[in-house]
Amino acid sequence: MKKTPLYDEHIKLGAKMVEFAGFNMPVQYKGVIEEHLTVRTKVGIFDVSHMGEFRVKGKEAFDYVQYLTCNDVAKLSIKQVQYSAFTTEKGTVVDDLLVYKVNDDEYLLVVNAANIDKDFAHLSRFTDKFDMTLTNESDQTAQMAIQGPKAEDTMFKLFGDVVREMKYYWFDYVEFEGEKCLLSRTGYTGEDGFEIYCKPEIAAKIWQKILEAGKEYGIEPCGLGARDTLRLEARMNLYGNDMDETTTVLEAGLGWICKLDKGDFLGREALLKQKEEGLKKKLYGFEMVEKGIPRHGYPVFHNGEEVGVVTSGSYAPYLKKNIGLAYLPIELAKAGNEIEIGIRKKRAKAVTVKTPFYKREKK
Amino acid sequence: MYPKEFRYTKDHEWIKVEGNIGTVGITDYAQKQLGDIVYVELPEVDDEFSKGDEVATVESVKAASPIFIPVSGKIVEVNEELEDSPELLNQDPHGKGWIFKVELSDEGELDELLTAESYEELIKAEGE
Numbered sequence: 368m369k370k371t372p373l374y375d376e377h378i379k380l381g382a383k384m385v386e387f388a389g390f391n392m393p394v395q396y397k398g399v400i401e402e403h404l405t406v407r408t409k410v411g412i413f414d415v416s417h418m419g420e421f422r423v424k425g426k427e428a429f430d431y432v433q434y435l436t437c438n439d440v441a442k443l444s445i446k447q448v449q450y451s452a453f454t455t456e457k458g459t460v461v462d463d464l465l466v467y468k469v470n471d472d473e474y475l476l477v478v479n480a481a482n483i484d485k486d487f488a489h490l491s492r493f494t495d496k497f498d499m500t501l502t503n504e505s506d507q508t509a510q511m512a513i514q515g516p517k518a519e520d521t522m523f524k525l526f527g528d529v530v531r532e533m534k535y536y537w538f539d540y541v542e543f544e545g546e547k548c549l550l551s552r553t554g555y556t557g558e559d560g561f562e563i564y565c566k567p568e569i570a571a572k573i574w575q576k577i578l579e580a581g582k583e584y585g586i587e588p589c590g591l592g593a594r595d596t597l598r599l600e601a602r603m604n605l606y607g608n609d610m611d612e613t614t615t616v617l618e619a620g621l622g623w624i625c626k627l628d629k630g631d632f633l634g635r636e637a638l639l640k641q642k643e644e645g646l647k648k649k650l651y652g653f654e655m656v657e658k659g660i661p662r663h664g665y666p667v668f669h670n671g672e673e674v675g676v677v678t679s680g681s682y683a684p685y686l687k688k689n690i691g692l693a694y695l696p697i698e699l700a701k702a703g704n705e706i707e708i709g710i711r712k713k714r715a716k717a718v719t720v721k722t723p724f725y726k727r728e729k730k
Numbered sequence: 731m732y733p734k735e736f737r738y739t740k741d742h743e744w745i746k747v748e749g750n751i752g753t754v755g756i757t758d759y760a761q762k763q764l765g766d767i768v769y770v771e772l773p774e775v776d777d778e779f780s781k782g783d784e785v786a787t788v789e790s791v792k793a794a795s796p797i798f799i800p801v802s803g804k805i806v807e808v809n810e811e812l813e814d815s816p817e818l819l820n821q822d823p824h825g826k827g828w829i830f831k832v833e834l835s836d837e838g839e840l841d842e843l844l845t846a847e848s849y850e851e852l853i854k855a856e857g858e
Contacts, residue, residue: 383765399791400766592765592792658813660769660789682768682791689769711771711787711794 371416372509372567376574380588388481390417393590402593403684406556407725410515410581411589415562416570419483420508421476421490425499428472435493435633436466437616439626443468448536448551451624453489454634458615458641462486463606465553467538472499475549477510479606493633509570513577514560514597516727517584522561524580526550530561543573555594557601558727599690600683602652602722608663609650609678609692617641618694620650649700650678652722654690659708659715661691666709669699677708683724690724691717731758732850733824737800737843740852744824745800745832747840752801755828756788756819759853764790767819772808773830779803781839786829788819799832801839807831 368391377384382393393414395402405411423432433440438451445468453461462482467475478486487503494501513522523530526541529550533539538551546569554560565573578586595605604610610619617625617638627639655661661680666673680691691708699706702721707714736744742760745752761767771787779785779799786797808830812818819827834840844852 394792395765398766400768403791596791658769659771660794662794682789684791 369417371414372570373414373416373511373574376571377414377588382588382590385591387591388417388479390480392417393588395590395592396588399590399592399596400684402587402589403596405585405587406515406558406589406593406597407685408516409585409587410513410517410521411587411593412574412577412581413512413514413589413594414510414574415512415594416509416567417480418510419478419480419486419503419505420510420564421478421487422502422504423474423476423499424502425472425497427497428474428499431493431497431499432466432474432476433629433632434497435490436464437621437626437632437634437638438466438624439629440466440468440474441629445470446538448538448553449624450536452616452621453486454616454632454638455612456634456637458617458634458637459612460606460610460614460616460619460621461489461612463604463610463621467549467551481607507567508564509567510562510564511570511574511577512554512556512560512562513581514554514556514558514589516559517581517586518558518560521577521581521584521586522550525576533561535559543569543576548573555603556597557603557723557725558597596681596684599679599681599692600685600723600725602692602724604650604692605679614650614694615641617646618649646697648675648694649697650692651695651700651719652690652692652724653706653708653717653719654688654724655708655715655717657715657717659710659713660689661693661708661710661717667693667695668707668709668714669696669704673709674699674706680708686725688724692722695719732846734846736824736846737840738846738849738852739798739800739843741798742853743797743800745840745843747834747837750834750837751806752803752832752834753828754797754800754830754832756797756823757849757853758823761820761823761827764788764793764795766791767816770812770816770819770829772810772812773805775805775808777805779805779832788829789816797829800843801832801834801836803832803835805830806833
């Protein structure tokens with residue numbers, strides 16, 4: 368099992384460690400609920416060094432990324448970030464990712480830990496057709512996420528004005544003890560926040576400094592448990608749960624990152640066809656009306672018939688409700704429909720709802 | 731930590747027997763492993779179970795975990811307080827966090843359960 372450069376910090380902080388995507392990761396420190404609420408109301412820091420980083424560089428770097436992702440890379444300015452997905456020929460999801468435009472001929476792609484090898488193999492199939500190079504920098508990159516309403520104040524103390532000036536889904540470079548780091552205003556929690564990428568050697572020191580800087584705002588280290596409940600409340604899909612190579616980007620509810628008019632890209636024809644013919648199923652949100660917690664894999668019923676399956680489900684610590692996402696027939700994939708979730712031997716009533724379940728108040 | 735008068739299972743349930751009524755809950759070790767408990771699905775009073783049957787479900791934020799009945803018998807009472815306060819399982823697992831009471835049909839089954847001493851050895855081994 369791999370360790371992140373912050374492994375020793377987690378042990379010092381008394382984290383409960385679990386295996387995730389081949390990494391020994393903290394699932395919680397003090398408790399999932401407390402960590403979840405800390406991010407919603409103060410600020411939390413996560414080790415996300417398990418995430419993968421690929422660099423695409425060269426004359427045709429743009430064309431390459433534009434061909435392999437479904438969002439429109441042409442819309443990106445230098446130092447801007449975009450949420451996107453790698454699609455298969457069939458329009459299904461290889462992975463979801465962040466695209467960082469470093470330069471006109473250079474992009475940084477941040478992918479899911481569990482998919483690093485698969486993505487790299489997929490991307491490598493197309494490198495011959497373009498004048499560019501692809502490198503996997505995952506092992507040379509540490510990553511931390513600082514999330515919550517006090518994330519800006521915390522990071523400002525370390526890096527100054529660049530933090531306050533940075534807009535949502537943009538990035539810049541900051542210096543830490545002479546080393547260049549990449550700082551972006553991004554995250555996977557539904558809160559304002561930042562992600563910082565640095566060399567593994569300085570990760571522990573940055574981690575400690577951020578904890579120190581955030582102390583006056585009540586910062587807490589947070590684990591994968593809270594990361595999962597936070598992203599679900601904010602209705603951010605989790606690869607492998609909510610989408611995979613059997614579901615298209617459109618079915619996964621990611622039509623907003625699927626720019627069919629941007630020109631050719633892998634999977635475009637299949638997606639155009641699906642859009643024309645209309646979707647048959649779609650990932651949609653629901654909340655429980657009766658008692659019970661929905662979980663990944665539980666069946667969904669409507670009028671006594673099994674009509675779908677839960678992909679993510681949990682107690683939502685901030686909303687204090689039991690919520691979930693499920694693939695539903697398109698006619699049910701709108702708010703206000705009564706469904707039932709099969710929870711062990713019982714069926715419990717639920718209702719479809721618009722997502723996100725939680726949306727932060729804009730300043 | 732682990733009361734001497736209780737008996738324990740390898741699945742981390744405890745049972746305290748008074749007369750022929752056993753009170754059942756999960757151990758302190760179990761609640762720590764599960765983390766924040768947010769829901770308990772209780773059995774129905776009068777339901778009968780055989781030793782080792784799945785009788786209730788304890789749900790943490792992360793996952794649902796089955797509770798197995800340590801002895802055979804009939805459910806005579808459930809801890810209804812858990813419906814509104816499942817966190818009692820975290821706060822007081824050996825006391826206010828009890829889950830149900832069972833009328834034992836075979837007291838001999840108690841001899842097959844672990845003593846506090848052997849349970850402590852078991853969790854020590856699991857922790858290593």
